[in-house]
Amino acid sequence: MKKKGLAAALFISFLFAVFVSFFVLGKGIDNLRSGIIGGLVIIYLVFILFMILYTGNVYKWRKIFFTSYAVAFVIDFVWWTMGDRGHMWLLDSEILYSQAPMCHIVVPMLILPLIFTKEVIFPAAFSSVSFMILLTVVFTIIFGRSFCSWGCFFGGQDELFSSIPSSKRWSINRLHPFIKYFPFAMLAFIVLHSFITMSPTYCFWFCPFKTTSEFIEINSFTRVIQTFIFVSLWAILVILLPILSKKRIQCSFFCPMGAFLSCSSKINLFGISIDKNKCNNCKRCITICPNFAITEESLSKGKVLITCTKCGACLNVCTKNAITLGIRGVKHIYETIEDTSAKSGFWKMFGRDLWDPAVVFIFGIFTIAAIMSSENFINSISRLLKYFIGV
Ligand code: SF4
Ligand code: SF4
Structure with missing residues (x-):
């Protein structure tokens, strides 16, 4: 900008x-x-x-x-x-009386049960669940997946560790197509499994951020395994891999909310575009994008992928001013007025x-x-x- x-x-x-x-x-x-x-x-x-x-x-x-x-x-x-x-435990009694603190990541898991059975499968007060769903819908229509880089209180952990300087950088700008689709496969699995079991699968089995917020009460061997999974995923996906790769690995591949919000990226008001006439193909934007949202193929088409979180990294790294953040369908004033x-x-x-x-x-x-x-x-x-x- x-x-x-x-x-x-x-x-x-x-x-x-x-x-x-x-x-x-x-x-x-x-x-x-x-x-x-x-x-x-x-x-x-x-x-x-x-x-x-x-x-x-x-x-x-x-x-x-x-x-x-x-x-x-x-x-x-x-x-x-x-x-x-x-204590740092969410007690069974609190789950029973729907007193769990509400978190936005649960929203994709709520939708199918809500539509087909009219049940809220997360143990939180109905008012906070409805508010969170409403907020997600309004926010997403206007800002797309930007929440992941501006408002998510968990995503900042991923970004913090990916910003730690390290002598070795694991270069993973080119992804195998399977890896590219993994977040969406993960989202589909979490949504369907939550619907089948009528419980929020990600919250009870996969959420790395339990480590820095609130574990489920450990009162059985299953809960020990769940806690081990939470801590391991946090150590690997939020700390280790972001430090090595300088990319937001948890947010890019594992978060169901991130993949869910990506699906709205084509319909929201604001978008990132790349002017192919100004671009010199230096590929610095591909390297810096923490969310794998620019590939050689998308660059050649002057586009970013739906995983873009509008973090601003590519805007600032591009020395040719080829990348702009604009309103979809509206001619940018910088495109019509000479500097x-x-x-x-x-x-x-x-x-x-x-x-x-x-x-x-x-x-x-x-x-x-x-x-x-x-x-x-x-x-x-x-x-x-x-x-x-x-x-
Ligand atoms: S940083 Fe700018 S000039 Fe370089 S490849 Fe990306 S859009 Fe093109
Ligand atoms: S670097 Fe650019 S393309 Fe990548 S997520 Fe940030 S704003 Fe989107």
Whole structure:
């Protein structure tokens, strides 16, 4: 994305600050301490958006936000389970009384049972299940699979470990066709198996993120095996393989929600496109894409695959400005105005910066991500302050 002028970056950041303050401060700031922490979190979020716009480096600043969100979520959630509740187990009694915390990954498993039997197979309150389904549908229609790189509190773990520098890089840009289809085979298996057994298969058998949130109570040999699987998958798919490959392996191949959201990628409002006339075929975008969404074949057609999460990496790595994030079917203003003409006049530049579809996308998705993450940021800072310095 092209960097925006100072005036436009400040103006958009100001609008964002107003929106986010309304949600954050209106959500139970009841004393000076929580007001100060809430204020600091708002400043952090506004700073991230400003830097995305002012530097044009979507990937770097989104990554800082996204990975810090994942860390804040783990601190907040684990502290709640271990500290406040006294254990990290989801008890059988809580499952029985539908008190399990709701997570978006369960949504694909809910659909068939809900349609055919009118039953909710996840042990959470019906209100949170319906809210999660509604949120997923609305979010997906507008933003496609972008949730995986902007709003998923688990995906940030994958991205964090894939960003750790390592001397050896396992190059896996070319995938065997079987591997390419594996996430969708995995999704089909999880959805059908959940329907047949009327229980959320992924949650009870495969979710690596149980390791950093909440295990199922270990009270039988089967539960020991399940816990072993959760921890092993986390160590291999979220830590080891992302460090070695610099790719988001869990998100790309194993997450049923990721594959599910990929299916919406053709119908959502925003899309990434590649201008073949500008492209010099350097293939840097193929190498950097953490989700295997650009292949030599897709590059030759000027397209990205449906697994794209709009993370911004290819936008920033392309030195030819061949890759753009736009609104589907709408001619991008940068395609119709020569760069030099826009340099004349403050208002012309200001208007041009605001009209960029990438700005509309970033403003919308980052506002939602900021609202979702703010509670985790506030709670984790609050808990750490109390624990380490007693304030
Ligand atoms: S980084 Fe840009 S120039 Fe290089 S192959 Fe990708 S689109 Fe083409
Ligand atoms: S195609 Fe570009 S925006 Fe999409 S996931 Fe790959 S690097 Fe990110």
